[in-house]
Amino acid sequence: MTFISEILQPVRESIQRYPDRNAFFIQNVSYTYSQFARRISAIRTVIRSAKADEPVWGLSIQDNLNTYASIFALWMEGKCYVPLHPAWPVDRIEDIKRQVGCSNVLDNCDVPYHGDLLDDWKDCSENDLAYILFTSGSTGVPKGVQLTRSNIAAFMDSFWKTGIRIDENDRCMQVFDLTFDVSVQSYLVALTRGACCYTVPYGQVKYLHAAGLIQEQRITFGAMAPSMLTYLRPYFDELDASSMKACILTAEACPVDLMESWFNCAKNTDIYDFYGPTEATIYCTYYKLTRGGNNLSLNGIISIGKPMANVQAMIIDDAGNSIPENSGASNKGELCIAGAQVTPGYWNNPEKNATSFFEKDGTIYYHTGDLCYWDKSGNIMYSGRIDQQAKIQGFRVELGEIEYHARNFYNKQKRVMAIAFQNDSNLTEIALFVESAQTDTADLIAYLRSKMPGYMIPTRIIFMQEFPLNKSEKVDRNALKQQL
Amino acid sequence: MTREEIISKLTPIAEASFQKSGMVLTNDMCAQNVDTWTSLAFMQFLTAIEEQFGFKFKMMELIQIKTMGNIIDAIGSHLS
Numbered sequence: 420m421t422f423i424s425e426i427l428q429p430v431r432e433s434i435q436r437y438p439d440r441n442a443f444f445i446q447n448v449s450y451t452y453s454q455f456a457r458r459i460s461a462i463r464t465v466i467r468s469a470k471a472d473e474p475v476w477g478l479s480i481q482d483n484l485n486t487y488a489s490i491f492a493l494w495m496e497g498k499c500y501v502p503l504h505p506a507w508p509v510d511r512i513e514d515i516k517r518q519v520g521c522s523n524v525l526d527n528c529d530v531p532y533h534g535d536l537l538d539d540w541k542d543c544s545e546n547d548l549a550y551i552l553f554t555s556g557s558t559g560v561p562k563g564v565q566l567t568r569s570n571i572a573a574f575m576d577s578f579w580k581t582g583i584r585i586d587e588n589d590r591c592m593q594v595f596d597l598t599f600d601v602s603v604q605s606y607l608v609a610l611t612r613g614a615c616c617y618t619v620p621y622g623q624v625k626y627l628h629a630a631g632l633i634q635e636q637r638i639t640f641g642a643m644a645p646s647m648l649t650y651l652r653p654y655f656d657e658l659d660a661s662s663m664k665a666c667i668l669t670a671e672a673c674p675v676d677l678m679e680s681w682f683n684c685a686k687n688t689d690i691y692d693f694y695g696p697t698e699a700t701i702y703c704t705y706y707k708l709t710r711g712g713n714n715l716s717l718n719g720i721i722s723i724g725k726p727m728a729n730v731q732a733m734i735i736d737d738a739g740n741s742i743p744e745n746s747g748a749s750n751k752g753e754l755c756i757a758g759a760q761v762t763p764g765y766w767n768n769p770e771k772n773a774t775s776f777f778e779k780d781g782t783i784y785y786h787t788g789d790l791c792y793w794d795k796s797g798n799i800m801y802s803g804r805i806d807q808q809a810k811i812q813g814f815r816v817e818l819g820e821i822e823y824h825a826r827n828f829y830n831k832q833k834r835v836m837a838i839a840f841q842n843d844s845n846l847t848e849i850a851l852f853v854e855s856a857q858t859d860t861a862d863l864i865a866y867l868r869s870k871m872p873g874y875m876i877p878t879r880i881i882f883m884q885e886f887p888l889n890k891s892e893k894v895d896r897n898a899l900k901q902q903l
Numbered sequence: 904m905t906r907e908e909i910i911s912k913l914t915p916i917a918e919a920s921f922q923k924s925g926m927v928l929t930n931d932m933c934a935q936n937v938d939t940w941t942s943l944a945f946m947q948f949l950t951a952i953e954e955q956f957g958f959k960f961k962m963m964e965l966i967q968i969k970t971m972g973n974i975i976d977a978i979g980s981h982l983s
Contacts, residue, residue, distance in 0.1 A: 622935035623969070624942055626942055627968070631966040650942055812943075861924075873941065
């Protein structure tokens, strides 16, 4: 189980076996595996000719063939990519580039093809990095999660052992930004099996574009965030999703009633709820739902199931002791993850690494921050977050990061509180409370937009003369939340 | 209802949904050039349009809608 055996070799086999089949369908244009291979070869020449031979390269993510080819060109050259979203604030992009020390950025690398360069992969260690994803950081600075080549190989091995089968006849959907790790699953599953990857463009209303692909392109497999289906739910009776044979719901808590409706719409689909933090490489547990069956749930949320093949899960109590499996709802604790998929740590961040990882009986575990318990059946039930983290359309958002920037806007002269809440449609939104008299919010919003991606911008701003306090004399988040 | 009347009625709905005051609706407005044109805001926009103009969008017409111009056209065709 190596990066070469699980990723590079299967993709090369797809290219060799199916040169004239479609590898991608991007913005209504199909690209064959042969065209994909030529772009990989062309971009490898650029990487080889770079003045600075750096291990980490920036990748300006765009919805085009060159962006996907750049990923494989970098991997074949033994490099690691850091996705940079053109819509992010410049400050954030520059901060990430500075953190990882990369001066090379591939940006729609449309260079001429000078011959085949698909073999001759650079010798690398399995411990070398494949990608670094930056997620929201509670201190105001995004933190880089490093994933190695062996992490991804272990993930792919785990994935195929779930029983999901994809072949060259499948049409797989890729709806996620390349800054988000489910995108890696979405393109790898297709390309390592000779299937076609149908992408959803940036700058679109994703759920509608995805619905269009499902219906018009007869998509057979795809991963989506439950919120996308929540948006589509009013139109389920019009949507023909009969072509879908397997569908993964991930990145957010998965409501059981939504899944029952989705089963009725996607009549031939197996539905899976996959769970996983970026730190454990895309997914680490899964639950296969039963059509018409009694699916395990807690407070209307589907179980996150059992660990994948290369994952060890442990739930610990406040004292750090492992809670026995099958011990039931009265024994909640923090879910911790170990195994071959777990990151070696955050990029250049020893303080965060010291608090996020721990060793027990010779094994390194990652603190997920998720409150869970072992159901009597041995499945894991998700019960909420331990810390102040929210998921917006699948993206991780540290509320502390929003508060950090809002406080800076007010020159640290006002107290602010970011609160995640469920709206009437059961979608997560963020409200920002400001301890102040009512003022115009345009400048505040503009400032936040200059510091954070759009999904992190609060949808409601509420001014209060004085924040409520709890018995510990701290701002009472629950009291604020009740006002929403 | 004329196109101008539709735009006049649509403008406050767009301002509320996209959280922008003083919007001047143009045909080329879309998710790529309106920074608050998110999935959530767009869903709220559609719901408000349906309530205000008294009809329901079909999913297939929504799939074709990419711009504000498309939305104005769609409202016009529902009202004609």
